[in-house]
Amino acid sequence: MTxxxxxxxxxxxxxxxxPGDPRLLDAVTQHGAPRVLDMxxxxxxxxxxxxxxxxxxSASDPERTLxxxxxxxxxxxxxGDEEWPSQLDDLALTxxxxxxxxxxxxxxxxxxxxxxxxxxxxxVVGSRSATxxxxxxxxxxxxxxxxxxxCVVSGAAYGIxxxxxxxxxxxxxxxxAVLACGADRVYPASHRQLIEHIAAHGAVVxxxxxxxxxxxxxxxxxxxxxxxxxxxxxxxxAAVRSGALNTANWATRxxxxxxxxxxxxxxxxxxxxxxxxxxxxxxxxxxxxEVLEEVxxxxxxxxxxxxxxxxxxxRLTTRQRQVLDAVPVVQAAPEASIARTAGLLLAxxxxxxxxxxxxxxxxxxxxGWRLAALxxx
Amino acid sequence: MTxxxxxxxxxxxxxxxxPGDPRLLDAVTQHGAPRVLDMxxxxxxxxxxxxxxxxxxSASDPERTLxxxxxxxxxxxxxGDEEWPSQLDDLALTxxxxxxxxxxxxxxxxxxxxxxxxxxxxxVVGSRSATxxxxxxxxxxxxxxxxxxxCVVSGAAYGIxxxxxxxxxxxxxxxxAVLACGADRVYPASHRQLIEHIAAHGAVVxxxxxxxxxxxxxxxxxxxxxxxxxxxxxxxxAAVRSGALNTANWATRxxxxxxxxxxxxxxxxxxxxxxxxxxxxxxxxxxxxEVLEEVxxxxxxxxxxxxxxxxxxxRLTTRQRQVLDAVPVVQAAPEASIARTAGLLLAxxxxxxxxxxxxxxxxxxxxGWRLAALxxx
Numbered sequence: 001m002t003x004x005x006x007x008x009x010x011x012x013x014x015x016x017x018x019p020g021d022p023r024l025l026d027a028v029t030q031h032g033a034p035r036v037l038d039m040x041x042x043x044x045x046x047x048x049x050x051x052x053x054x055x056x057x058s059a060s061d062p063e064r065t066l067x068x069x070x071x072x073x074x075x076x077x078x079x080g081d082e083e084w085p086s087q088l089d090d091l092a093l094t095x096x097x098x099x100x101x102x103x104x105x106x107x108x109x110x111x112x113x114x115x116x117x118x119x120x121x122x123x124v125v126g127s128r129s130a131t132x133x134x135x136x137x138x139x140x141x142x143x144x145x146x147x148x149x150x151c152v153v154s155g156a157a158y159g160i161x162x163x164x165x166x167x168x169x170x171x172x173x174x175x176x177a178v179l180a181c182g183a184d185r186v187y188p189a190s191h192r193q194l195i196e197h198i199a200a201h202g203a204v205v206x207x208x209x210x211x212x213x214x215x216x217x218x219x220x221x222x223x224x225x226x227x228x229x230x231x232x233x234x235x236x237x238a239a240v241r242s243g244a245l246n247t248a249n250w251a252t253r254x255x256x257x258x259x260x261x262x263x264x265x266x267x268x269x270x271x272x273x274x275x276x277x278x279x280x281x282x283x284x285x286x287x288x289x290e291v292l293e294e295v296x297x298x299x300x301x302x303x304x305x306x307x308x309x310x311x312x313x314x315r316l317t318t319r320q321r322q323v324l325d326a327v328p329v330v331q332a333a334p335e336a337s338i339a340r341t342a343g344l345l346l347a348x349x350x351x352x353x354x355x356x357x358x359x360x361x362x363x364x365x366x367x368g369w370r371l372a373a374l375x376x377x
Numbered sequence: 378m379t380x381x382x383x384x385x386x387x388x389x390x391x392x393x394x395x396p397g398d399p400r401l402l403d404a405v406t407q408h409g410a411p412r413v414l415d416m417x418x419x420x421x422x423x424x425x426x427x428x429x430x431x432x433x434x435s436a437s438d439p440e441r442t443l444x445x446x447x448x449x450x451x452x453x454x455x456x457g458d459e460e461w462p463s464q465l466d467d468l469a470l471t472x473x474x475x476x477x478x479x480x481x482x483x484x485x486x487x488x489x490x491x492x493x494x495x496x497x498x499x500x501v502v503g504s505r506s507a508t509x510x511x512x513x514x515x516x517x518x519x520x521x522x523x524x525x526x527x528c529v530v531s532g533a534a535y536g537i538x539x540x541x542x543x544x545x546x547x548x549x550x551x552x553x554a555v556l557a558c559g560a561d562r563v564y565p566a567s568h569r570q571l572i573e574h575i576a577a578h579g580a581v582v583x584x585x586x587x588x589x590x591x592x593x594x595x596x597x598x599x600x601x602x603x604x605x606x607x608x609x610x611x612x613x614x615a616a617v618r619s620g621a622l623n624t625a626n627w628a629t630r631x632x633x634x635x636x637x638x639x640x641x642x643x644x645x646x647x648x649x650x651x652x653x654x655x656x657x658x659x660x661x662x663x664x665x666x667e668v669l670e671e672v673x674x675x676x677x678x679x680x681x682x683x684x685x686x687x688x689x690x691x692r693l694t695t696r697q698r699q700v701l702d703a704v705p706v707v708q709a710a711p712e713a714s715i716a717r718t719a720g721l722l723l724a725x726x727x728x729x730x731x732x733x734x735x736x737x738x739x740x741x742x743x744x745g746w747r748l749a750a751l752x753x754x
Contacts, residue, residue: 018718133641189707213705215718220702262639262651264510265663274639277654277661284654284661286642325597326395328590330566341395341592 003080009033010078010105011062011209016040017105019180019207020221025102029092033105069108069210072184073199077115078106085115088228094253098246100220104207107225108183111203113151113174115229121151121176122295123226123233123251124167125244126160127269134160134237134269137261139167141234144288146173150295151202153178153230155222156195158188160236160244165194169201178229179206180214180222187214205229223247232257232295235282238272245272248282257294258282312361312374319344323352324361324375332368380457386410387455387482388439388586393417394482396557396584397598402479406469410482446485446587449561450576454492455483462492465605471630475623477597481584484602485560488580490528490551492606498528498553499672500603500628501544502621503537503613504646511537511614511646514638516544518611521665523550527672528579530555530607532599533572535565537613537621542571546578555606556583557591557599564591582606600624609634609672612659615649622649629658634671636662689738689751696721700729701738701752709745 010033017024027036066076077083091103109115122145124138142152142164152168154161156177168175177198181187183206186195198204207225208218223243227233227250235258238244251258260282263270276282285291313324326341327333333341339349353369356362361375387410394401404413443453454460468480486492499522501515519529519541529545531538533554545552554575558564560583563572575581584602585595600620604610604627612635615621628635637659640647653659662668690701703718704710710718716726730746733739738752 018720021720133643137642187706213708213710215705216702217718261642262647262654262661263641265514265638265640266510270639271663274661274663277639278663278667284639284651286648286651286655290655325593328592330564331590333590341594343395343398 006033006080007076007078007106008062008066009037011065011076012037012059013040014076014105014207015059015062015065015209018221019104019218020100020102020224022096022099022101025105026092028105029103065209069184072110072210074108074110074183074210076106077109079103083109083114083116085118085229087119087231088225090254091224091228097224097249097253098220100217100224104225106207108206108208108210109203110183110205111176111199112201113176113203115203115205117174118151118153118176118229119231120295121153121230122291123153123230123247124160124164124236125154125226125233125238125247126164126236127238127242127244127272128157128159128161129239129269130159130163130237131263131267131269133263133267134261135163137263138163138236139170141236141261141285141288141291142167142175143171143173145291146171146175148288148292149173150231150292151176153226155179155226155243156187156191156198156204157243158191160238162191162194164236165198169197175202176229177202177204178222178226179204180208180218182206182208182210182212184210185213219243220246224250227251227256228254230256232259232291234259234261234285234291235273235276236261237263237267237269238276239269240272240275242272245276248276252281259285259291259294261285312359316361319348320352320356323349324356324371327353327356327362327375328370330370332365332370334368338369383410383457384453384455384483385439385443386414388442388453389414389436390417391453391482391584392436392439392442392586395598396481396595397477397479397601399473399476399478402482403469405482406480442586446561449487449587451485451487451560451587453483454486456480460486460491460493462495462606464496464608465602467631468601468605474601474626474630475597477594477601481602483584485583485585485587486580487560487582488553488576489578490553490580492580492582494551495528495530495553495606496608497672498530498607499668500530500607500610500624501537501541501613502531502603502610502615502624503541504615504619504621504649505534505536505538506616506646507536507540507614508640508644508646510640510644511638512540515540515613516547518613518638518662518665518668519544519552520548520550522668523548523552525665525669526550527608527669528553530603532556532603532620533564533568533575533581534620535568539568539571541613542575546574552579553606554579554581555599555603556581557585557595559583559585559587559589561587562590596620597623601627604628604633605631607633609636609668611636611638611662611668612650612653613638614640614644614646615653616646617649617652619649622653625653625659635659636668636671638662689736693738696725697729697733700726701733701748704730704733704739704752705747707747709742709747711745715746 146168233251260273363372523545610628637650740749
């Protein structure tokens with residue numbers, strides 16, 4: 001078998017089967033494409049069912065399919081190619097989900113970004129009916145991820161997907177759209193400009209043969225690819241049943257980090273994300289920096305935990321803090337009472353109180369001492 | 378030693394020491410109150426430091442302190458009393474935090490709710506500078522918890538504390554305020570009406586002797602009591618450094634569930650909560666029902682996970698779903714192509730398509746079949 005034989009057999013199988021058909025793809029992984037093609041043709045499966053003229057033509061003349069795709073700027077990337085993203089091979093060891101699964105026989109690609117550049121990439125997915133909050137957060141997060149040199153992968157859908165792609169472009173980085181329809185097509189239609197821009201500067205990818213329309217099955221197959229191509233998946237807003245959660249499930253199945261951006265508990269599009277975090281299927285993230293930490297090798301991207309501003313009291317000695325902590329908030333207390341509370345001698349307490357007054361933290365008023373405005377911060 | 382001796386010794390110690398002084402309280406746990414009082418007096422600690430006239434008078438005449446407190450409607454509840462909330466005894470086994478700790482020598486209580494009724498209670502705490510989102514969520518959540526017969530415990534502060542108390546009252550339940558100042562006092566002053574209402578219908582509790590002012594040390598000591606009195610602590614909005622996180626730390630130390638309500642990642646008051654959830658110090662909760670599940674015995678309060686509305690496609694048979702999943706979203710496909718995608722015989726596919734059309738899920742148009750509006754939901 002030559003590499004060309006293998007490639008042509010894969011094109012033929014791609015035209016005969018559905019994206020992500022686990023039985024078909026597992027057979028190819030096990031027996032190789034040429035043998036599976038022989039089996040398919042021998043069993044006359046084609047004659048029984050294969051009556052769609054376009055698909056039949058593609059299957060019977062893969063060379064022509066490849067040539068026609070090339071004219072449209074599409075290449076067919078298969079296992080063994082230098083460009084093949086080997087992280088997809090993990091799909092061979094992963095059980096199907098909603099009857100989709102398996103390593104694709106190949107991927108149709110349109111655009112300058114090579115698929116082997118997707119090592120370390122991050123999926124940003126979520127609700128099609130996103131809120132402006134969700135879209136803004138997704139865009140910011142994608143911009144930070146892209147600015148750190150990591151490709152942002154999504155599905156070019158309305159809402160979060162679109163915001164993720166746009167954020168990555170705004171961050172000066174690369175972005176890749178994985179479609180459920182053929183990579184020569186545009187879905188949704190109103191995202192033509194976005195998808196063409198991605199094809200010009202990033203890559204538009206599909207497991208479906210050029211010309212094919214999007215169906216529910218193909219969306220499910222596509223979601224597994226988004227999870228399998230990337231190092232981690234971030235879900236920003238997702239209704240309780242949504243494609244984004246399907247992608248998250250695939251990432252879990254592939255043992256890749258799943259991250260969720262929380263939102264108001266009163267917001268329906270955040271419900272699915274909160275459920276993921278609650279069930280510990282996702283780690284809560286609030287920023288691009290936290291996403292980078294999750295998907296990086298240990299210690300590579302350490303996020304400094306927010307600690308709040310340094311306050312004047314932070315600069316005090318232990319003894320000064322002891323006294324300050326004993327000074328009442330509003331109603332003044334005499335020095336002796338403060339000394340007792342602080343557990344210090346009266347003379348020492350007096351000295352410290354004077355220092356605290358100089359620093360504007362305590363003030364002497366009739367009846368004793370109380371906190372000054374600065375210490376009440 | 379009689380029970381009265383013990384009670385009076387505890388009042389005297391209460392007047393001499395600070396709330397939550399771990400060395401003092403551990404000594405009482407170990408040696409008993411009368412012996413510790415003897416030690417304190419013998420070492421003349423009182424003469425050295427005890428120059429605050431009011432405190433000295435309380436320490437030297439505990440009977441009078443009790444009598445005066447009783448006139449104000451305050452009782453002093455000590456270990457061994459029927460009303461003693463035995464969950465506080467866990468503090469004897471818990472290491473100090475910020476130099477506070479230990480089982481209180483007693484608690485001053487004003488109000489009809491007995492402290493032994495706090496078994497199963499829930500703490501609702503959070504930012505003083507809460508957003509309306511946070512306050513609304515805290516109130517709703519407290520109302521649900523209170524309506525389920527569980528007392529809501531908080532600190533009567535501005536913001537989340539106040540919302541928690543008010544929510545519990547609105548839910549027709551009981552609520553308890555634990556103060557850093559004496560239980561006869563009111564802090565903050567503008568919450569007089571709220572605190573008096575709680576004293577009339579719930580209980581106002583303090584470890585500090587009546588008359589004492591709130592200090593930073595007493596807030597820290599108070600936070601440990603909120604965590605120790607309750608079965609679980611819910612944090613709703615908390616700045617990165619806040620008393621609410623101190624309470625959460627105490628709950629963790631006491632091995633009680635800590636829960637956090639998420640919010641927009643763009644909202645500063647939610648930052649501390651997100652950090653708690655990220656570090657797995659808190660479980661994300663979005664409703665009173667989820668709080669009840671966390672603090673209940675396994676299986677007692679099972680939350681049904683939100684599953685979204687039942688959609689027409691949910692009622693389909695497997696075969697009908699297979700066909701429907703193969704129908705294109707927008708651009709119609711011929712029956713043969715749909716049959717191939719679905720992996721079914723053409724004749725079967727035809728029959729199913731007709732059924733789907735009757736149910737308003739698929740529609741026949743020139744060129745084949747596509748999804749109808751109902752199926753695109």
